[in-house]
Amino acid sequence: MNAPSRTTASAPEHLTGYDLLRNPRLNKGTSFTQTERRALGLEGLLPPAVLSTELQVARRHDEISSLDDDLQKYLVLSDLQARNETLYYAVLMSDPAAYMPIVYTPTVGEACQKFGHIFRQPRGIYLPISARGRVKELLSNWPDKDVRFLVVTDGERILGLGDLGAGGMGIPIGKLSLCTACAGVPPQNCLPVVLDVGTNNQALLDDPLYLGLRQGRVRGDEYMAFVEEFVAAVQQLYPKCCIQWEDFGNINAVPILERYRNEICTFNDDIQGTAGVALAGILASLRITKQKITDQRFLFLGAGSAATGIAELISQAMAGAGMDIDEARRRNALFDLNGLLVTSRKDVADFQRPFVQDRSPISTFLEAVRTLKPTGIIGVSGVPKLFTREVIETMAELNRRPIIFPYSNPTSRSEATAEEVYRWSDGRAIFASGSPFPPVELDGRKLVPNQGNNVYIFPAMAMAIFATEAKRVTEDMFLTAAQAIAEQVSEENLAAGLIYPPRERIFSASLHVAERVAARIFEQGLARVPQPDDVGALIRSSVYRPVYPV
Numbered sequence: 440m441n442a443p444s445r446t447t448a449s450a451p452e453h454l455t456g457y458d459l460l461r462n463p464r465l466n467k468g469t470s471f472t473q474t475e476r477r478a479l480g481l482e483g484l485l486p487p488a489v490l491s492t493e494l495q496v497a498r499r500h501d502e503i504s505s506l507d508d509d510l511q512k513y514l515v516l517s518d519l520q521a522r523n524e525t526l527y528y529a530v531l532m533s534d535p536a537a538y539m540p541i542v543y544t545p546t547v548g549e550a551c552q553k554f555g556h557i558f559r560q561p562r563g564i565y566l567p568i569s570a571r572g573r574v575k576e577l578l579s580n581w582p583d584k585d586v587r588f589l590v591v592t593d594g595e596r597i598l599g600l601g602d603l604g605a606g607g608m609g610i611p612i613g614k615l616s617l618c619t620a621c622a623g624v625p626p627q628n629c630l631p632v633v634l635d636v637g638t639n640n641q642a643l644l645d646d647p648l649y650l651g652l653r654q655g656r657v658r659g660d661e662y663m664a665f666v667e668e669f670v671a672a673v674q675q676l677y678p679k680c681c682i683q684w685e686d687f688g689n690i691n692a693v694p695i696l697e698r699y700r701n702e703i704c705t706f707n708d709d710i711q712g713t714a715g716v717a718l719a720g721i722l723a724s725l726r727i728t729k730q731k732i733t734d735q736r737f738l739f740l741g742a743g744s745a746a747t748g749i750a751e752l753i754s755q756a757m758a759g760a761g762m763d764i765d766e767a768r769r770r771n772a773l774f775d776l777n778g779l780l781v782t783s784r785k786d787v788a789d790f791q792r793p794f795v796q797d798r799s800p801i802s803t804f805l806e807a808v809r810t811l812k813p814t815g816i817i818g819v820s821g822v823p824k825l826f827t828r829e830v831i832e833t834m835a836e837l838n839r840r841p842i843i844f845p846y847s848n849p850t851s852r853s854e855a856t857a858e859e860v861y862r863w864s865d866g867r868a869i870f871a872s873g874s875p876f877p878p879v880e881l882d883g884r885k886l887v888p889n890q891g892n893n894v895y896i897f898p899a900m901a902m903a904i905f906a907t908e909a910k911r912v913t914e915d916m917f918l919t920a921a922q923a924i925a926e927q928v929s930e931e932n933l934a935a936g937l938i939y940p941p942r943e944r945i946f947s948a949s950l951h952v953a954e955r956v957a958a959r960i961f962e963q964g965l966a967r968v969p970q971p972d973d974v975g976a977l978i979r980s981s982v983y984r985p986v987y988p989v
């Protein structure tokens with residue numbers, strides 16, 4: 440059944456001629472009909488042929504596939520977004536598996552690194568800390584007045600690439616493109632934001648083309664006051680808006696989430712979204728190994744907020760299966776630059792404490808694997824190549840089907856490649872990486888690597904929140920999302936080692952997740968709309984489709 444669905448909003452004002460062609464939300468390019476051209480003063484401004492959306496999509500597809508440089512493809516797509524928003528989404532949604540690696544990881548990482556050098560047209564809101572006291576005024580310049588989903592970064596930890604300052608804007612833009620393309624959140628309700636508090640990246644500070652504030656990062660009380668002003672302004676201007684925090688350094692990510700999670704509708708994607716996708720992958724892996732979650736032990740490479748976020752959600756799932764929560768947390772060990780996090784270490788932060796092991800220090804990751812005998816290792820270090828041959832071989836000796844998740848992004852930061860992990864484990868590893876890898880041939884078998892990326896979570900979460908006007912985002916919603924992803928993996932997929940729904944089907948998979956999460960939001964009494972009889976129909980009727988306004 441086709442529920443009525445939202446398309447691009449039609450013009451409140453009646454634009455004509457070039458004003459219409461230059462309005463990306465209303466522009467149809469060569470798809471304007473003869474009647475529209477006559478009525479809207481477009482005759483003569485367009486070549487005479489009228490093309491269907493399908494042909495327009497095919498034209499862009501041909502153009503993009505003829506380019507061999509991914510950054511060029513990224514630029515073609517972002518120019519399209521600035522020119523014809525409907526067509527941009529029609530292109531992305533026509534082949535998400537092909538276009539995600541361009542508008543998202545890994546290519547978006549390069550776009551952020553080169554931001555000042557490739558800048559063309561503005562998108563989103565830039566809030567420099569020099570505008571403290573006027574944040575609401577700046578935010579009010581955004582043309583859309585019903586912002587319901589906002590992704591914000593301060594650029595300090597962009598993927599695994601580090602501090603990219605204002606160049607981090609590429610991330611909120613890319614994440615929100617996927618909220619629309621993968622789960623149908625209407626673009627007119629989305630807002631990308633950068634909090635520009637300076638950068639400590641000297642190469643950027645020395646680059647004449649750098650576009651952010653040319654100063655070191657502001658920290659401490661002044662920083663928090665700026666964040667506070669931002670949150671208050673968002674609350675006043677857009678009372679139904681959810682704030683997604685993205686790619687903040689640990690030093691701010693953890694306190695910001697703690698400060699606001701019980702006050703407003705908000706979540707941190709790197710902590711909670713990544714946790715959801717990791718747990719989903721583990722739940723599906725257990726369907727392959729026929730083991731229980733309470734029999735698992737995980738060792739994390741990296742002990743930042745992504746690691747503790749995943750470790751905590753796994754612990755909650757173990758506790759849900761009957762295990763004591765403290766015992767569950769001890770089954771998730773963290774390893775960082777200074778070794779295993781053990782009780783005798785003096786440099787443990789509060790957010791890491793639940794996972795600290797009561798044993799003697801271990802200084803190498805290989806030794807930690809040998810001693811703790813994990814069933815799975817998860818890489819969230821941002822440092823490439825740390826899952827060495829010995830580490831993978833040891834995991835394969837310890838486990839018939841070792842779980843190996845090098846999650847760091849982009850591809851250049853992955854703890855191991857798919858090919859390495861499959862080769863060193865004789866094809867037995869259950870592998871998922873944050874950024875995509877191509878299929879691997881091993882002894883005549885074709886192995887298809889999984890992409891364990893929070894893209895399976897945050898667009899669906901955004902849609903559930905949008906449709907229900909949720910008041911809060913709870914851990915329980917991420918547990919539900921993880922289960923809703925894992926339950927969609929077919930037996931046939933599992934037999935081929937696949938632990939996530941195929942990316943080709945990410946739209947329908949996300950709508951399923953959104954429906955399950957929305958149902959949970961109603962159950963928890965967190966919705967601000969009346970509970971419908973059919974939550975699926977509510978989701979479907981909230982979904983944006985890339986169809987031109989009539």
Ligand SMILES: O=C([O-])CC(=O)C(=O)O
Binds near residue numbers: 686847892
């Ligand atoms: O953006 C991605 O691909 C996943 C993510 O949140 C990160 O690595 O920070």
Ligand SMILES: [Mg+2]
Binds near residue numbers: 598685686709
């Ligand atoms: Mg991120």
